[in-house]
Amino acid sequence: MEKAKISVIQLFAMxxxxxLGSALVVSYGVTARKDAWLAILLGLCGGIALFFIYYALFRQYPNLPLTGYTRKIFGKxxxxxxxxxYTxxxxxxxxxxxxxxxxxxxxSTLPQTPLLAINILMILTICYVLYLGIEVLGRTAEVFIVILISLGLIGNLFVYLSGNINxxxxxxxxxxxxxxxxxxAFPITTFFPFGQMLVFTMLLPYLNRPESVKKVWLSAIISSAFxxxxxxxxxxxxxxxxxxERSTFPLLSTIRTVDLFEFIQRLDAVVVFTLLITMFFKASILLYGAIIxxxxxxKLKNHQQIMLPMGVISLLLSMVIASxxxxxxxxxxDIMMYSLHLPFMVIMPLFMLLVSMIRNGFKKKDRSKSNVT
Structure with missing residues (x-):
């Protein structure tokens, strides 16, 4: 693994x-209609429950990524x-x-541009940053979280001033x-995006203060949920x-309602740039988790030799997964919630934790017997 460390602030920013990722702009939780906000907060409770499963595994194997302690628990x-x-x-x-x-x-903005061209530019940018290492990604996150918050404040200010809130x-x-x-809330807003934090079990060994994992993880999911x-x-x-419900990207439609003095209009760029930031970090972290x-x-020597091949695979997959x-x-x-998210986010981690606790229990008994003899 890469010999690098990230700080607590960098981990929180990432x-x-x-x-936020794509959940910020899609119709998130709207199947609960007017109570979508409450469904998201209930999903947060499910996300916190999943966190304690992942955290319990991390506490037992703090220096290993998820793929490392699967071999410790289930054998080689x-x-x-x-x-x-999982990779x-x-x-x-x-x-x-x-x-x-x-x-x-x-x-929203590039209707005549081929999808492949957009995705190629995105994956090349991601591969370049990841090629430089996790520390560079962490420092980039520190900068862009400030930009993201600034864009959010500006966008909200204009929406409020426009007087369109009812x-x-x-x-x-x-x-x-x-x-x-x-x-x-269960399973949609629990699995997406809170359960997807599972990928950070691949990055936690890089944290320079492992004792802060609980505080950082909980503060990140609670603040993002609100x-x-x-x-x-x-x-x-x-x-x-x-x-x-009808809109594909409601946040984009919301910002388009802004019309101040017949001058400040069409603020689509605020939402697009916001999405560019959040999606860049989400895709980068998921790809880096797969690379780790x-x-x-x-047992490869470094991450740089497989960076581009992994990027190409994810690019090709993005083009063929749906028409x-x-x-x-x-x-x-409809498909991923139960066929992929449920086993990978809930069933397997719970099973790993159960097996790990049983194995550790037997080890403690053996130690106590040897001490007695």
């Missing part, structure tokens, strides 16, 4: 922007196969993020009862829930 061969499965899973998620980004640019669009509370809220909940509420308050897995499993954006979204909501 986690925060990773969580079975653990290797499970670790490879492929992270690579597939990278491809989905690339597709999200390309489709947004196509629909709080009655958020009423009545619990219009359709608790069922749509709970079914939206940010996403607020953004979804703002979209509904400006557009109405019906229009948010390959290095760990195949259009509607199919891409349907695949993410």
């Amino acid at each position: 986690m925060f922007m990773f969580e 061969y079975v653990g290797w196969i499970i670790g490879l499965s 492929i899973y992270f690579l597939y998620n990278t491809a989905r993020i690339l597709r999200d980004f390309g489709d947004l640019l196509l629909s 709080l009655s669009n958020l009423q009545p509370f619990l219009e359709n009862g608790w069922k749509p809220i709970v079914t939206t 940010f996403l909940s607020y953004t979804t509420s703002l979209d509904i308050a400006v557009l109405s829930v019906e229009e948010v 897995g390959i290095i760990d499993l195949f 259009n954006f509607a199919e891409h979204i349907e695949e993410g909501l």
Whole structure:
């Protein structure tokens, strides 16, 4: 693995922007309609529960990535196969993020540009930064989180000044009862994006203060959850829930309503640049997680020799996973939730934790017996 360290602030910045990702601009949690904000906060509770599973595994193997302790828990061969499965899973998620980004640019600002050209530029930028190492990615995150917050403040200011917010669009509370809220929170808003933080188990060995993992991780997911909940509420308050349901990218539609003095209009660039930042870091972290897995499993000397091949694979996957954006979204909501996210985010980590606790329990008994004799 790369001989590098990242600071607590850098890890928080990466986690925060990773969580926002594409969830910031898509119709996130809108299946709960006007109570989407509550479904996101309930999903946060599920995300915190998943965190404690991942954190318990990290505490037992603080110097190993996820692919390292799968082999410790399940043995050399079975653990290797499970670790490879996680690596492929992270690579597939990278491809989905690339597709999200390309489709947004196509629909918003570059309708005549080929999707392949957009994705090539994105993956080349990601590969260049990752080639320089995790420390460079961490320092870049420190800079861009400030830019991201500034863009958010500017965009919100213009939306408020435009006078398009109608709080009655958020009423009545619990219009359709608790069922749509709970079914939206579990599993949709729990797995996406909170469960996707699983990839950080590949990066935690790089943290210079491992004892701060719990504080940083929890603060990142809680702050991002409130940010996403607020953004979804703002979209509904400006557009109405019906229009948010119809819109592919509600935040883009919200910012387009800004019209001040017939001069300040068409602020699409604010949303596009925001998405560019969040999607860049999300795709970078997922790709780097996959690269760390390959290095760990195949005992390679450094990450630079496989950087471009892994980038090319994720690029090709992003082009073939779906024929259009509607199919891409349907695949993410209907297929991935139960066939991929559930086993990789919940079932396997829980099983690993259970096996690890049993193995450690037997080791302690053996030690106590040897001490007695």
